[in-house]
Amino acid sequence: MSTLKNQGVTDAEHAGHLLRQMLRVRRLEEKCIELYSAAKIRGFLHVYIGEEAVAAGVMEALAPEDAVVATYREHGHALLRRVSAGAILAEMYGHAEGCCRGRGGSMHLFDAATRFYGGNAIVAGGLPLAVGLALADRMAGRQRVTVCFFGEGAVAEGEFHESMNLAALWQLPVLFCCENNLYAMGTALGRSESQTDIALKAAAYEISAWAVDGMDVLAVEQAAGRAVDAVRSGGGPHFLELRTYRFRAHSMFDPELYREKSEVAQWMERDPISLLQGAMQEAGQLPEEDWAALQADVDAEISTAVGFAENGTPEPVSELSRFVYSDRAEDGGYTGDGGTAERDTRSGKGGAEG
Amino acid sequence: MKTTYREAMRAALRDAMQRDERVFLMGEDVGRYGGSFAVSLGLLEEFGPDRIRDTPLSESGFVGAGIGAALGGMRPVVEIMTVNFSLLALDQIINNAATLLHMSGGQFNVPIVIRMTTGAGRQLGAQHSHSLEGWYAHIPGLRILTPATLADARGMLWTALQDPDPVLIFEHGSLYNMAGDLDDDAGPVDVDKAALLRHADGTGESLTLITYGGTLPLVLAAADQLAEEGIDTDVIDLRTLRPLDTHTILDSVAGTHRAVVVDEGWRSGSISAEIAARICELAFFDLDAPVERVCSLEVPVPYAKHLEEAALPSVGRVMAAARRAVGANG
Incomplete structure (x- = not known):
């Protein structure tokens, strides 16, 4: 059941923050689609529109020192993990200012x-x-937590089962977040799984698992907070099945032959942004001018990011073969040492861990 | 001191574990069982189950976990029982370990070492006997080591652990019992250069024998016998298949003008093909004869001893190829 309906919105400021976070992802991706149509972005582009409550809710539960592993539908996760919209868009442009210097693109x-x-x-x-x-x-x-996002399609892969078993066997501090949007590309869950209760599969590995309304950001945040606390305090791996829905096509090349428009329309009635916005308005917590100001703020952020990407420079071809192996210093030693390379010149952050 | 290849590997593991607390060994039966080839025998008692970590039969899972642990600042040594089983972890090795540094624009290097046995000769049939290190050598982002001597068995692991990027070490199953003398102070070795283990003295017809890993002993035996026939050889142990030390090969061929490549992998699309191609591209006018190759026959490695022997490179086949190379010059 929806916490929005059951509890109302108790902390207007925090609810406003969550609303903003979801809207940032929505507007960023609407812009991505526009830029894709204008051929500024190429490759595969998978948007998260409809699923924003999941990333928005889960990220709230994390500390800066925690780690996030996500999928190829990860623009929102990156943005809400505080990768700038500019660095994300510049990456899709193939620019040196992109978060991976143009080597990764939308999916990486x-x-x-x-x-x-x-x-x-x-x-x-x-x-x-x-x-x-x-x-x-x-x-x-x-005492750090690693959060891993994946879709329900992953549940059919052996690596899912191997990972559940290892995490539970070794009681590791990891939170698995299954974004169940009901379709693995075009294959419905019921057409690919003999057992469609995904939380039950995790529970079979002795992992605490529960299903959450993934369209209700407050419910997601609450569940993720509880799960992250448990993981951080030594409770071993936890698992959330976040029931959500992808409003748009799988990618820019998907004619959506596999689902009815009426089904999409039905889910769109539970748009996570509209749900929270409506609940706040009903509670008198979102005056029209605040809502307008919030939208203007987000639009300005995305507009600035597009400008940043547009004004970037293509990653030089002379750098193409760099980073196949770690750079070596002139004395023959390596310049980096650690799982997180120390040579991130853009952030200036060191990263040798452990 | 007298030692074996197996004991040298074990000494290298023990040394690495003692020198760096971030190092741990993970794999199937590395602990209680003592390692499927007894390489890690006794290490569980010495270092405990956290650092000598038995895993379930989940190659993709535990290799991927090794990659994640490396990203998290550890220095994992992941053991895969055989190269055939590593195919279950190809996704992690190739899609993750080999790509993350580049794909992330230089942000995430993966300092993992993955060890596995390779090769035939023990009548273990097609699913335990293949030589797929040449496949792995195809992949940018990986470093491929093939220790074939006691010194390299003892010395390559620590060097691999100092590498900030993924290193795969292929241990030929027929080498574990190889015994010999190793310096008491043997330690880390350079892995950038191939080794010239025997040098033609210019007294007869000369040629270069190029090999690595499990076929090195038979190539050295063939070189001895060829010398008795008046054929004088350089013997190159490649040691590292990626990156290939092309210079050592070319330097030798410039002196001998003939080359025979011996590779237990199959001929088509193999590391021997790569070596022959490089010689043809870069030393064509040094050659007095076509480059010869001695590879495994293109069949899955069979069980029966006589069939297996017939499928693999042998001293006789190496000598025949050497005689052809020399004879081709008239």
Whole structure:
């Protein structure tokens, strides 16, 4: 059941923050679609429109030192993990100012400064990485949490099951967040899984797991907060199945032959942004002028980001083969040492860990 | 001191664990069982189950976890029982370990070492006997090491652990029992250069024998016998398949004018093909004869001893190729 309906919105300021976060993702991606249509962005572009409450709610529960592993539908996760909209768009432009210097693109956003580990485009391929990041924290005695996002399509992959088992067997500090939007590209959950209760699969590995209304940002935030606290305090891996829906096509090349327009329309009635906005307005917490100001703020942020990307410089071809291997210093030694390279010149952040 | 390849590997692991607390070993049966090839025997008792970490049979899961742990600041050594099993972890090795640094624009390097056995000769059939290190050498972002001597078994691991990027170490199963003398103070070795293990003295017809890993002993045996026939050889142990030390190969071929490449992998699309191509591209006018290759026959490695022997490079086949190369010059 929706916390929006059950509890109302108790903290107007915080609700306003969540509304802003979701709107930032929505506007960024609407702009991405526009830029894609204008051929400024190429490759695959997968938008998160409709699912914003999931990333917005979960990110609230994290501390700066925690780690995030995400999928190829990760613009929102990156943005809400504090990768700038400018660095994200510049990446899609293939510019040197992009968060991966044009080598990753839409599907592979990474950021060492915020411990954002992609941007992984092999379905379920990020889960073992998250297990390993958590293992490193466990072995080093650090109280950090690794959050791993993946879609319900990942549940059919062996890496999902291997990762559940390893995380539970070794009681690792990882939170698995399954973004169940009901379709793995065009394959409905019921057409690909003999057991469609995903939380039950995690529970079979002795992992505390529960399903959450993924269109209700307050419910997501509450569940994620509870789960992250449990993980951080040594409670072992936890699992959230976030029930959500993708309003747009899978990618820019998807004619959506596999689902009815009426189904999409029905889900859009539960648009996570409209739901929160409506609840706040009903509670008298979102005067019209505040809502207008919020939208103007977000539009300004995205507009600035587009300008930043537009004015960037293409990553030089002379740099193409750089970063296949770590740079070597003149004395033959390596310039970086650590899982997080120390040579991120853009953020100026060091990163040798452990 | 007298030692074996297996003991040298174990000494390298013990040394690495003692020198760097971030180093740990993870894989199937590395702990309680003592390692499927007994390389890690006794290390569990010495370092405990956190650092000598038994895993379930989840190659993709634990190799991926190793990559994640490396990203998180550890220095994992992941053991995969055989190269055939590593195919279950190809996604993690190739899509993640080899790509993350570049894809992230230089932000995330992956300092993982993955060890595995490779090769045939023990009648283990097609699913435990293949030599796929040449495949891995195709992949930018990986470093591929093939220790074939006691010194390299002892010395390559620490060097690999100092590398900020992923390193795969291929240990040929037939080498574990190889015994010999190793310096008491043997330690880390350079892995950038191939080794010239035997140098033609210019007294007869000369040629360069190029190999690595499990076929090195038979190539050295063939070189001895060829010398008795008046064929004088340089023997190159490549040691590292990626990046290839092309200079050492070209320097030798410039002196001998003939080359025979010996590779337990299959001929088509192999590392031997790459080496032959480089010689043809870069030293064509040094050659007095076509480059010869001795590879495994293009069949899945069979069980029966006589069939397996017939499928693999042998001293006889190396000598025949060497004689052809020399004879081709008249």
